Amino acid sequence: MTQTTTLTTTPDAALTQMRAAPPLVHCITNYVAMNIAANVLLAAGASPAMLHTPEESRDFAAIAGALTINFGTLSPNWVAGMHAAIDGATGAGRPWVFDPVAHYASPWRGGIARDLLARNPTILRGNASEIMALAGFETASRGPDAADSVAAAEDAARSLATAQSCIVAVTGAVDFVTDGTRAVRVHGGDPMMARITAMGCSLTTLTGAYAATLPDPFDATVAALAHFAAAGNVAAGAPGPASFQTLFVDALYTATPDSLAAIPVTAA
Amino acid sequence: MTQTTTLTTTPDAALTQMRAAPPLVHCITNYVAMNIAANVLLAAGASPAMLHTPEESRDFAAIAGALTINFGTLSPNWVAGMHAAIDGATGAGRPWVFDPVAHYASPWRGGIARDLLARNPTILRGNASEIMALAGFETASRGPDAADSVAAAEDAARSLATAQSCIVAVTGAVDFVTDGTRAVRVHGGDPMMARITAMGCSLTTLTGAYAATLPDPFDATVAALAHFAAAGNVAAGAPGPASFQTLFVDALYTATPDSLAAIPVTAA
Amino acid sequence: MTQTTTLTTTPDAALTQMRAAPPLVHCITNYVAMNIAANVLLAAGASPAMLHTPEESRDFAAIAGALTINFGTLSPNWVAGMHAAIDGATGAGRPWVFDPVAHYASPWRGGIARDLLARNPTILRGNASEIMALAGFETASRGPDAADSVAAAEDAARSLATAQSCIVAVTGAVDFVTDGTRAVRVHGGDPMMARITAMGCSLTTLTGAYAATLPDPFDATVAALAHFAAAGNVAAGAPGPASFQTLFVDALYTATPDSLAAIPVTAA
Numbered sequence: 001m002t003q004t005t006t007l008t009t010t011p012d013a014a015l016t017q018m019r020a021a022p023p024l025v026h027c028i029t030n031y032v033a034m035n036i037a038a039n040v041l042l043a044a045g046a047s048p049a050m051l052h053t054p055e056e057s058r059d060f061a062a063i064a065g066a067l068t069i070n071f072g073t074l075s076p077n078w079v080a081g082m083h084a085a086i087d088g089a090t091g092a093g094r095p096w097v098f099d100p101v102a103h104y105a106s107p108w109r110g111g112i113a114r115d116l117l118a119r120n121p122t123i124l125r126g127n128a129s130e131i132m133a134l135a136g137f138e139t140a141s142r143g144p145d146a147a148d149s150v151a152a153a154e155d156a157a158r159s160l161a162t163a164q165s166c167i168v169a170v171t172g173a174v175d176f177v178t179d180g181t182r183a184v185r186v187h188g189g190d191p192m193m194a195r196i197t198a199m200g201c202s203l204t205t206l207t208g209a210y211a212a213t214l215p216d217p218f219d220a221t222v223a224a225l226a227h228f229a230a231a232g233n234v235a236a237g238a239p240g241p242a243s244f245q246t247l248f249v250d251a252l253y254t255a256t257p258d259s260l261a262a263i264p265v266t267a268a
Numbered sequence: 269m270t271q272t273t274t275l276t277t278t279p280d281a282a283l284t285q286m287r288a289a290p291p292l293v294h295c296i297t298n299y300v301a302m303n304i305a306a307n308v309l310l311a312a313g314a315s316p317a318m319l320h321t322p323e324e325s326r327d328f329a330a331i332a333g334a335l336t337i338n339f340g341t342l343s344p345n346w347v348a349g350m351h352a353a354i355d356g357a358t359g360a361g362r363p364w365v366f367d368p369v370a371h372y373a374s375p376w377r378g379g380i381a382r383d384l385l386a387r388n389p390t391i392l393r394g395n396a397s398e399i400m401a402l403a404g405f406e407t408a409s410r411g412p413d414a415a416d417s418v419a420a421a422e423d424a425a426r427s428l429a430t431a432q433s434c435i436v437a438v439t440g441a442v443d444f445v446t447d448g449t450r451a452v453r454v455h456g457g458d459p460m461m462a463r464i465t466a467m468g469c470s471l472t473t474l475t476g477a478y479a480a481t482l483p484d485p486f487d488a489t490v491a492a493l494a495h496f497a498a499a500g501n502v503a504a505g506a507p508g509p510a511s512f513q514t515l516f517v518d519a520l521y522t523a524t525p526d527s528l529a530a531i532p533v534t535a536a
Numbered sequence: 537m538t539q540t541t542t543l544t545t546t547p548d549a550a551l552t553q554m555r556a557a558p559p560l561v562h563c564i565t566n567y568v569a570m571n572i573a574a575n576v577l578l579a580a581g582a583s584p585a586m587l588h589t590p591e592e593s594r595d596f597a598a599i600a601g602a603l604t605i606n607f608g609t610l611s612p613n614w615v616a617g618m619h620a621a622i623d624g625a626t627g628a629g630r631p632w633v634f635d636p637v638a639h640y641a642s643p644w645r646g647g648i649a650r651d652l653l654a655r656n657p658t659i660l661r662g663n664a665s666e667i668m669a670l671a672g673f674e675t676a677s678r679g680p681d682a683a684d685s686v687a688a689a690e691d692a693a694r695s696l697a698t699a700q701s702c703i704v705a706v707t708g709a710v711d712f713v714t715d716g717t718r719a720v721r722v723h724g725g726d727p728m729m730a731r732i733t734a735m736g737c738s739l740t741t742l743t744g745a746y747a748a749t750l751p752d753p754f755d756a757t758v759a760a761l762a763h764f765a766a767a768g769n770v771a772a773g774a775p776g777p778a779s780f781q782t783l784f785v786d787a788l789y790t791a792t793p794d795s796l797a798a799i800p801v802t803a804a
Contacts (some may be wrong), residue, residue: 392619
């Protein structure tokens with residue numbers, strides 16, 4: 001048995017449930033990630049919907065199964081749409097996932113990250129540098145690529161999870177997930193994933209798909225990370241990042257409960 | 269002979285004509301579809317141009333061969349650009365194609381769909397749920413993915429085509445095209461196409477390329493669907509959606525008049 | 537020896553330097569190019585950051601290694617972000633690269649191209665039609681695809697380089713680079729590259745990566761073109777544009793100093 005007993009719903013069972021009733025996932029994500037994130041959701045078994053403008057994001061968030069917000073290519077109009085969508089999701093009791101891409105890239109972006117965090121995301125997902133900086137730690141990173149190890153971000157993740165009462169996932173070579181009390185590491189994937197843009201953004205939307213499916217967002221986060229890790233294991237060995245991406249998305253589609261059950265999820 | 273005699277220009281002849289004088293296609297499409305739609309047009313043999321802002325969309329629509337409008341990731345500024353582009357295309361006698369992605373996703377989006385429809389598109393393309401809802405029928409779908417069969421949408425398509433004096437194409441497992449009087453079904457493609465984002469959006473832009481080439485928009489629509497179906501047949505059997513997409517776009521490029529002539533187009 | 541002695545830093549040495557200290561490249565590019573441009577930079581060895589809004593583009597341009605501006609899917613808000621970013625880059629002494637996609641597509645776009653050109657880009661990259669039209673020559677092109685040969689644009693490139701005191705690169709079957717005095721041709725690549733969208737846009741961002749690395753923007757431009765040409769040579773023979781793109785991005789990743797040293801760079 002490679003998976004911790006901390007989980008109520010294991011990744012294999014989560015995959016089966018998600019595909020049995022494909023969740024409609026409302027994604028507000030950046031221009032870079034739009035296409036690959038939608039393809040990741042469709043390959044995995046979910047149904048993506050990308051719409052962002054405040055004229056409709058509140059209404060739609062209330063009927064979707066979950067909302068995911070990634071603010072990579074941010075502008076003021078999009079912030080208004082994010083606020084409306086969060087109101088819609090929260091009012092309807094839907095979970096929402098926040099991905100604060102490179103929030104330290106500018107003072108303006110940092111302020112918006114803090115404001116969105118204060119709106120109580122169900123799940124917060126970032127790379128080590130993003131999570132560390134959000135918890136007030138120093139980071140050497142200035143752009144979307146991480147400059148810190150996941151291990152170095154574990155304390156930051158625990159403190160953020162406790163302070164915000166949310167799930168925090170730090171993704172990288174070995175992923176770390178915590179709700180402040182429980183904590184696990186998810187093992188798998190491949191270093192080539194850091195050479196493909198919007199992989200983290202896509203993982204955020206897949207986390208939304210599982211959050212729409214399972215009652216416990218901790219289990220949902222682990223299931224999404226296990227699904228990604230299983231696909232990354234299949235694609236490992238590709239000669240370059242573009243062929244890796246093709247194999248990876250195909251492997252999200254061909255993933256089985258058995259392949260997710262084989263991903264080590266260890267207590268941390 | 270697998271193709272109905274309803275057509276004046278058959279798909280094989282249409283392909284030859286389109287490639288002999290690659291049409292410049294003005295595409296206003298959503299952020300998810302931008303890249304794949306442009307690649308679909310280039311692979312097929314046309315020349316895409318993506319620009320949307322009202323400061324230039326009227327001018328450019330008047331010099332392009334056709335205009336296509338897909339409102340997936342809509343916002344108010346884009347609506348203004350769509351209006352200007354439609355004015356430019358209409359004023360210059362150019363055809364335009366409308367793709368009302370998930371128009372039932374919010375009341376705001378529904379209102380814009382009705383407004384655009386009232387501006388007299390030459391061709392309307394959607395999935396079964398989109399066409400049914402636009403004709404006032406009920407649909408279970410709430411997002412971009414269809415929840416109805418093409419067969420269930422045929423009556424809606426005929427009534428819309430008659431009411432709007434336009435071509436209506438309902439695309440899915442078997443496509444249906446009608447101008448209210450004439451009607452055909454186009455057979456081919458593969459179920460994997462529903463697992464790849466923006467395939468319908470890309471088909472809309474290819475319809476524009478053929479509409480820029482042929483005098484009869486009914487023939488143009490059938491040619492675009494046959495080109496897509498032929499490529500889908502080639503890609504069938506791919507292990508997953510990402511490798512399918514690669515094979516599919518390559519097959520749009522390698523498609524020949526013979527491969528389009530082999531697509532069954534039957535009277536309906 | 538296939539490479540001219542005009543260069544202080546040859547492409548092979550430039551590649552080694554760029555990968556040894558991956559530059560953070562601030563890209564303001566169009567919606568079509570966003571994903572592929574980011575993947576091109578990551579595969580090549582650089583670190584892309586896509587952000588555009590004036591609230592943060594000035595701050596970020598000052599901390600990135602270089603700025604690249606491509607105005608494909610332009611709108612007024614983005615112009616403001618471009619202005620702020622150029623101010624930030626210029627103020628911090630960072631190079632910036634301008635890619636005036638289809639600037640002749642509308643009078644409005646043409647005015648913005650002239651305004652941006654007046655802000656003194658370090659490097660100007662375009663296809664033959666774009667460079668000719670910017671220098672006041674006639675072109676038959678009306679959209680993003682070139683209708684002229686690179687050879688026909690060499691005089692225009694020389695006169696623009698002299699008038700603007702910048703590097704001008706005209707890319708196509710054989711690329712031409714000049715600073716008004718020095719001039720070289722870079723040989724390689726494959727005609728299939730014209731059937732893939734946003735290849736030029738991606739090349740612009742890669743030029744930024746080398747401009748952030750080398751002191752001489754002439755050498756940087758040649759290095760980027762040689763890196764692209766080497767990858768194009770590897771991908772040549774693919775059955776269609778989508779498989780070509782996969783091979784191409786993989787080849788940017790697997791490119792070695794030796795493969796760049798093998799690209800002919802001849803005096804012009």
